[in-house]
Amino acid sequence: MSHPAHTPFSPRRRQLLQAGAALAAGLGLSGCDKPAPADVLGGYTGIDMARGHALRDRLAEGAPYTPDIVRRTEVVIAGGGVAGLAAARALRLAGVDDFQCLEMEDQPGGNSRAGSVNGIACPLGAHYLPVPGEHAREVQDLLEELGLRQRVAGRWRYDERHLSHSPQERLYFQGHWQEGLLPVAGVGESTLAQYRRFAEQVAALSRGVRFTMPVLKSWAPNKPLAPAHQALDAMTFDAWLAQQGLDDAHLRWYLDYCCRDDYGAGTARVSAWAGIHYFASRHGFHAPGLEADAGDGREGVLTWPEGNGWLTQRLAAPLVQGGQLRTGASVLRIAETRRGVEVDVYLHATDSIERWQARRCIVALPVYVAARVVQPAPDFLAQAARRLQWAPWLVANIHVSAPLADREGAAPAWDNVLYADPVPGGLGYVHAGHQRLDPRAAASGPTVLTYYQALGDVPGARQQLAEQPWTHWRSAILAALAVPHPDLPERATRMEITRYGHAMSIPVPGTQAFLSQIGLSRLSGKRYQLLNGERVPVPPTPGTQRLLFAHADWSGYSVFEEAFTRGHAAGLAVRW
Numbered sequence: 001m002s003h004p005a006h007t008p009f010s011p012r013r014r015q016l017l018q019a020g021a022a023l024a025a026g027l028g029l030s031g032c033d034k035p036a037p038a039d040v041l042g043g044y045t046g047i048d049m050a051r052g053h054a055l056r057d058r059l060a061e062g063a064p065y066t067p068d069i070v071r072r073t074e075v076v077i078a079g080g081g082v083a084g085l086a087a088a089r090a091l092r093l094a095g096v097d098d099f100q101c102l103e104m105e106d107q108p109g110g111n112s113r114a115g116s117v118n119g120i121a122c123p124l125g126a127h128y129l130p131v132p133g134e135h136a137r138e139v140q141d142l143l144e145e146l147g148l149r150q151r152v153a154g155r156w157r158y159d160e161r162h163l164s165h166s167p168q169e170r171l172y173f174q175g176h177w178q179e180g181l182l183p184v185a186g187v188g189e190s191t192l193a194q195y196r197r198f199a200e201q202v203a204a205l206s207r208g209v210r211f212t213m214p215v216l217k218s219w220a221p222n223k224p225l226a227p228a229h230q231a232l233d234a235m236t237f238d239a240w241l242a243q244q245g246l247d248d249a250h251l252r253w254y255l256d257y258c259c260r261d262d263y264g265a266g267t268a269r270v271s272a273w274a275g276i277h278y279f280a281s282r283h284g285f286h287a288p289g290l291e292a293d294a295g296d297g298r299e300g301v302l303t304w305p306e307g308n309g310w311l312t313q314r315l316a317a318p319l320v321q322g323g324q325l326r327t328g329a330s331v332l333r334i335a336e337t338r339r340g341v342e343v344d345v346y347l348h349a350t351d352s353i354e355r356w357q358a359r360r361c362i363v364a365l366p367v368y369v370a371a372r373v374v375q376p377a378p379d380f381l382a383q384a385a386r387r388l389q390w391a392p393w394l395v396a397n398i399h400v401s402a403p404l405a406d407r408e409g410a411a412p413a414w415d416n417v418l419y420a421d422p423v424p425g426g427l428g429y430v431h432a433g434h435q436r437l438d439p440r441a442a443a444s445g446p447t448v449l450t451y452y453q454a455l456g457d458v459p460g461a462r463q464q465l466a467e468q469p470w471t472h473w474r475s476a477i478l479a480a481l482a483v484p485h486p487d488l489p490e491r492a493t494r495m496e497i498t499r500y501g502h503a504m505s506i507p508v509p510g511t512q513a514f515l516s517q518i519g520l521s522r523l524s525g526k527r528y529q530l531l532n533g534e535r536v537p538v539p540p541t542p543g544t545q546r547l548l549f550a551h552a553d554w555s556g557y558s559v560f561e562e563a564f565t566r567g568h569a570a571g572l573a574v575r576w
Helices: 011-028 049-062 082-093 139-147 189-208 225-235 237-243 251-265 272-280 309-322 367-373 379-387 461-465 472-480 511-515 560-573
Strands: 040-043 069-072 074-079 099-102 114-117 120-123 128-130 149-152 155-158 167-171 176-179 301-303 330-334 340-345 353-360 360-363 388-398 415-416 426-431 447-454 492-506 527-529 534-536 547-549
Touching: 011 040, 040 472, 049 330, 049 492, 074 082, 074 340, 082 099, 082 139, 082 309, 082 560, 099 301, 099 353, 099 560, 114 309, 114 388, 114 492, 120 388, 139 560, 167 353, 176 225, 189 225, 189 461, 225 272, 225 511, 237 251, 237 272, 251 272, 251 426, 330 367, 340 360, 340 461, 353 527, 360 560, 367 379, 379 511, 388 461, 426 472, 447 472, 461 492, 461 527, 472 492, 547 560
Parallel strands: 040 492, 069 353, 074 099, 074 360, 167 415, 360 547
Antiparallel strands: 114 120, 128 301, 149 155, 167 176, 330 340, 340 353, 388 447, 388 492, 415 426, 426 447, 527 534
């Protein structure tokens, strides 16, 4: 989900959207009986949890593997998520074409895969990319390559077709929709005062120490975290807020929502560093009454109907064309040898085992997987696997046959959130049709709503994802969304649910202090040239003599900027 500051929207577009909603409301009063949730068909899709569990069980057996065939390549990339695809791009740009990228699922992209329901594109995971800031040079470089930004009259300009259309976000609060996600409609002066105090705290901390995204740009080689970062990293966000006397229920709900959205768990679990970093590394916190100080720092959001799958599909396309991507390929073992690296991989389609021999291997796998397949696991990897914690997630794509009836208030938006959502971990939904260039098309006809649940705070959530039927989730989601959209039960035709047992690393207290000491040795001060000609330092990366580790887990939380930068750095490091 997304939490940039509010953006203006076109009155004409709002009128068209409200007209569509009014028409839908009228149709919803036709007197037809509302179908029961059982009439909404669907099931689990996307991630194959059974495949992952079979791999886990096979690794637990510890039996040696006898390959059916041995192949050779210069570099193996284990993992085809954002980090693995970024590493492949870095290799290609460096002129290295002799590599293979191995991905367990049938589609690359990791948490940024795309799908469709009844022919309508939708995300299966991450669904937006904030316009990258000054520290995310590698991501900026990718966006230039894809034609999403260009320099016009000395300033960078983004292609507006790919920026989130207005209205961007709204909150269902106290029985009606309000613009923006921070609760403001009808709140008291004491609430507004705490909003302002928190904004001032974020601004003060930002002036005192750098909060960068990617986070490794703020880590110093051979030095501990900055004292301010250390103090924030040592306590939970809840504890820090209590220490500051910030106890307003509306503020605390909003901050908890933001943390669950980016980190998979709320303020009681994530560190105070993570809570402040969410705002300080991007757009700040803009409180009503302090807007005059906000300047132009508010972020835009790049998004597509298929979410960040739009990006990963374009990263993967050259690999598919060049025969450098193998999907349905589970890595069983990675071992350094005297002459290089051996990687054993199980091919699900042929029930066979390949052994790849390479000079080096980029391990773009989640830390908990890497620690099982790298044999033996280096000490820093084993420690990371013991210390990190992961949040389960659920993504439900709901096909609706026509626009939904809407409660009064703000017009339909891209990002639609329910205050105090009754669904455990519920984060609201994004509207896949919102990015249509024709506003009339967005206000009529079928579309897909993508609903998110961050389950890091839900007891037994991972087991529930594995054992509960998909209808368990369907019923709760439809019931919650029927409150702001009374005709949803009769408009919904299908729901497809994607489960992530270990979607992302949670930045709990102590995570930054630990990770900031791993792999920070600079690569001889070398610099490399971006596509736009700018020369920048090679980012540091964890590794051994022949292995390089690239995954957002090494940053302690999972967003596109972190994963891409980690992968890009590992791809560059192969050259030295």
